[in-house]
Amino acid sequence: MIRSLILIGALITAPISQANNWFEETTPLSQAHQHLLKGSLPEMYAVMVEVLQRNQSPATKEHINDLLVQSFDADCGQSLQNDPLPNWLRNVSIKRTSIQSPGRESYRLFVDVASTQPLKDISLERWINSNIAADTAFNEINDKKQRSAQTVDYRKTYNLNSRLPMGLYHLNVLTKDNQSYSTWVIIEEYKAKQIVRWSAKDQWSIEKNELLNKFCPLPKLSVRVYNYQEDQYKEIWGRTYQANYPTKLDKMSIPPDRYVLSVALDSQRWQGPIMIEQSQIITKTYDVSSDEEQIEEE
Numbered sequence: 001m002i003r004s005l006i007l008i009g010a011l012i013t014a015p016i017s018q019a020n021n022w023f024e025e026t027t028p029l030s031q032a033h034q035h036l037l038k039g040s041l042p043e044m045y046a047v048m049v050e051v052l053q054r055n056q057s058p059a060t061k062e063h064i065n066d067l068l069v070q071s072f073d074a075d076c077g078q079s080l081q082n083d084p085l086p087n088w089l090r091n092v093s094i095k096r097t098s099i100q101s102p103g104r105e106s107y108r109l110f111v112d113v114a115s116t117q118p119l120k121d122i123s124l125e126r127w128i129n130s131n132i133a134a135d136t137a138f139n140e141i142n143d144k145k146q147r148s149a150q151t152v153d154y155r156k157t158y159n160l161n162s163r164l165p166m167g168l169y170h171l172n173v174l175t176k177d178n179q180s181y182s183t184w185v186i187i188e189e190y191k192a193k194q195i196v197r198w199s200a201k202d203q204w205s206i207e208k209n210e211l212l213n214k215f216c217p218l219p220k221l222s223v224r225v226y227n228y229q230e231d232q233y234k235e236i237w238g239r240t241y242q243a244n245y246p247t248k249l250d251k252m253s254i255p256p257d258r259y260v261l262s263v264a265l266d267s268q269r270w271q272g273p274i275m276i277e278q279s280q281i282i283t284k285t286y287d288v289s290s291d292e293e294q295i296e297e298e
Helices: 002-013 016-020 028-038 041-054 058-075
Strands: 089-101 104-115 119-126 135-140 152-160 167-175 180-187 194-200 203-208 220-229 232-241 257-271 274-288
Touching: 028 041, 028 058, 041 058, 041 167, 041 180, 089 167, 089 180, 104 119, 104 167, 119 152, 180 274, 194 257, 194 274
Parallel strands: 089 274
Antiparallel strands: 089 104, 104 152, 119 167, 135 152, 167 180, 194 203, 220 232, 220 257, 257 274
């Protein structure tokens, strides 16, 4: 019964002509629906990649997006791909961020990779062979004191002009000795189930729009305080919460000054072995005056 409702819901979003002829002809999209009904998620995902390689129409992309989001109700995307990472890759994550400050919103994308082999580059391109940003950076992100003898963490940063659109992307990780890992990634149109908003100087609220997916990790709330030092912002205090989210800044003992307060709400899903993350970050200046009462931090 539940699977039938899933199919009906997906058909409602499809163009009427497609819905009327759904079972009258075999198409890749109808095959993707059938795989979803059967719980064959890797086969469904492979068909969706094939469809997007051939057809980038808005209607097709919307249909694929609905199918992909519905598939998360099985296991949050862990079964979408069976192919494991190569033995020289430990972790791969793709993180989309929207950063909201008063009067301004900016977007970034991070591809983080933990590798046992030195890397030459990481790239994420939109199909077909389209760079997603001109402003990029590739670097190691380990602190030398924290670096493992077995693995090194790398990051490719993309400074975007707008939100990363839904669609088909190609990820490639290349080592210095020319080993490579490549895979297709479908980025969905993200609809936040929870949103964080400011409610006062050092307080915020979390607006709940939908029930969370029980198969996905609980969203993480990160609270950070930054000070401007040596021509850059440096974190002087931070906490991350997996549950029992606070709605105000913990009291702490810091000198009077102007700081930046950042609150981030991160959600996660998988595409097989790859973690796909979405982060909403809100920031504002936070002034601490000499007459404000401060108590010791925890």
